[in-house]
Amino acid sequence: MPYLTSAVLGAALLCFAYLGLRARRADGPLDDYVTARNSQSARSLGVSFLASGMGAWILFAPPEIGAMVGPLALAGYAIGSSLPFIVLSLYGPVIRRYLPEGRSIGEFAEACYGQGVRRWVTLVSILYMACFLAAELTAIGAIASLLSEVPSWLVVMGVAVATLVYTAVGGLRASLATDRWQGWLLLALLVLVVGVVIWVLPPLPENAEMPTAPSVNALSVALTLIIAVTAAELFHQGYWQRVWAAETNRALGRGALLGGAGVLLVIMAIGGLGMLAVMHGLPLGEPPIPFFALLAEAPSWLGVPALVLAVTLVASSVDTLQNAIASLVVAGSGRRGLSIGTARLVTVLLMLPVVVVALQELSVLRLFLIADLLCAATVVPVLLGVWHRMSSVAAMAGGVAGLVGAIVPGWVTQGSLMAGVQAASFPGGIPTLSPFLCALVASTLVSLLIAWCWPATRAPLSAKEARHDHA
Known part of the structure; x- marks a missing residue:
């Protein structure tokens, strides 16, 4: 079984690498490498926003919030995760007009306020994305340990190397190309895994109750998540890259709304599984992992597609973050003459400390x-x-x-x-x-x-x- 699981995961990662490398522009300039400027339709952007906005965190955080706090806090989490896309749909076209040749939120800050504010914004953005990147790789290692006998370090290294190959070579276009496939694949796998889990569960006990917390506490958690998630994701350079990648302002607005709606629905659906686990009285573990508690009740064969789902979620966010951090560093250098080779080297070097942190399982x-x-x-x-x-x-x-x-x-x-x-x-x-x-x-x-x-x-x-x- 470990060999079969390793083969399936390896095949999935090789497919992502092939799709990303095929989309590269061998003769493209650095600007195209980091922005793919004016090239993406509304539908392409919508799927990309969904894929890059998802990650392995959706298998942990939304189910736990649904299980421990209830539907009000879960709704706050879903709104907080989708609100940045609504802000981008309204605010992105304004920034495109204000800074048509821009590359990052740091450049926007510099155009408005100067170099000092730009450095601060760039630092905050890189710190947030580095935490996000380390968290995703840490999460896939933990999921591999839960669902298979494949060594967690091997899965972490596999995802890091495979995504690094095509993002370092192909830049943003490679990430956008894989997002289209990863977005539809993760939706299909989510439907499969969630459908099977719900199908095999016995009927709800007569005394089943939906998890709830006092309204004040639930509202406090909901507001905290809305503020924290919305503010943080507006510093996600991967999203700002897609602002300038849009064909038109209209394509950006529609694509961002489509991505936001998809994120909202996915988080509410996956978070609902946490409430379902509590209503069935399943042991959630310590710390609580309701999604995997439900998965333990499903047929053993479902572990393989669930692990592929997790790898797809992680790859779709990791490749976005890799290219986003590199583009922010390149744009932040203030040197428009930098070569693509330098950008690729930055992409590789930035991954080294992140992988080291992820392997510590902190x-x-x-x-x-x-x-x-x-x-x-x-x-x-x-x-x-x-x-x-x-x-x-x-x-x-x-x-x-x-x-x-x-x-x-x-x-x-x-x-x-x-x-x-x-x-x-x-x-x-x-x-x-x-x-x-x-x-x-x-x-x-x-x-x-x-x-x-x-x-x-x-x-x-x-x-x-x-x-x-x-x-």
């Missing part, structure tokens, strides 16, 4: 939450850059106010600054609403106040657009 949840909080403190000042009154002072002050706001709740309740810092670093990896909410509110209010009282002298967006259109 929990990266706390790092994830800290990175999410940095994003929540920064996201509004950055997005307000399209407002002509915003200045770099207002943006930086807003970001600092967001960080201070994150510390204030713990500082006030526990009576010391260090206690506030400790609370904002999420000891135990437990997300709480107050740091996220205060960071978001403080950064927004301070940015707006300074921009209103001391406006920038730069031209408004409409004037810049007019000059661009005239040119």
Whole structure:
């Protein structure tokens, strides 16, 4: 059985590598390598957003939230995961007009505020994506241990190397090409695995009750997840690459909405399995893993397609993250003359520390939450850059106010600054609403106040657009 599983996983990864390498442009410039500018239709973008937005985390987090907190918190998670795509559908076309030759959210920040804000935004974005990348590879190692006898390190290395081959060679076009296949494959495998699990379960016990938490607690968790996930994913460079990859503004808007709707439905469906596991009274494990508790009740042969599903989920997000981090580093260098060879070398080198961290099988949840909080403190000042009154002072002050706001709740309740810092670093990896909410509110209010009282002298967006259109 381990040999069969290894063969199936190897075949899947080889197929992804073949599809990615076939899509490369051997003679394309660096700009095409990192943006595939103006090349993707709405449907292609929609499937790509779905595939790159999914990951092995959907087999852990949504079922656990559904099982432990109930449908209200699950709805918050689903909304938080899909809301960034709605923001991109509305905000992306504005940024395309404002920065038609852009490559990253860092370049947008520089165009609005200058190099200082760009460096901060780039740092936050890379930190978030590196945590995401390490988490995905760690998760596939854990899933391999749960579902098969294949060594977890072998699966981690297999996914890392296979995706690195085609992203390093083919760039964003390779990632987009594999996303189209991975998106449909993961939907098909999800339907198969979920359908079989539900089919083999016995009827619900008469005393079965849907898991619920007190409304205040459930609402708090829902709001925390909406703020944390939305803010963090707006610093996902992979999504911003697709803003400039869209054929037109209309294609971007429709593609982002399609991807967001797909993410919403998938998370609600997979999270519902967690509630189903509780209603059937299954042992969830410690820490709770409801999806795999349900899988244990299914036929043993289902383990292979479930593992292929997990590998597909991880590959679809890892290849996006690999190219996204490399493109951010290349764009952040400020040197438009960089070669594709340099970009490929950056892609390879950035994966080395991530794979080392993933092989340690550490929990990266706390790092994830800290990175999410940095994003929540920064996201509004950055997005307000399209407002002509915003200045770099207002943006930086807003970001600092967001960080201070994150510390204030713990500082006030526990009576010391260090206690506030400790609370904002999420000891135990437990997300709480107050740091996220205060960071978001403080950064927004301070940015707006300074921009209103001391406006920038730069031209408004409409004037810049007019000059661009005239040119």
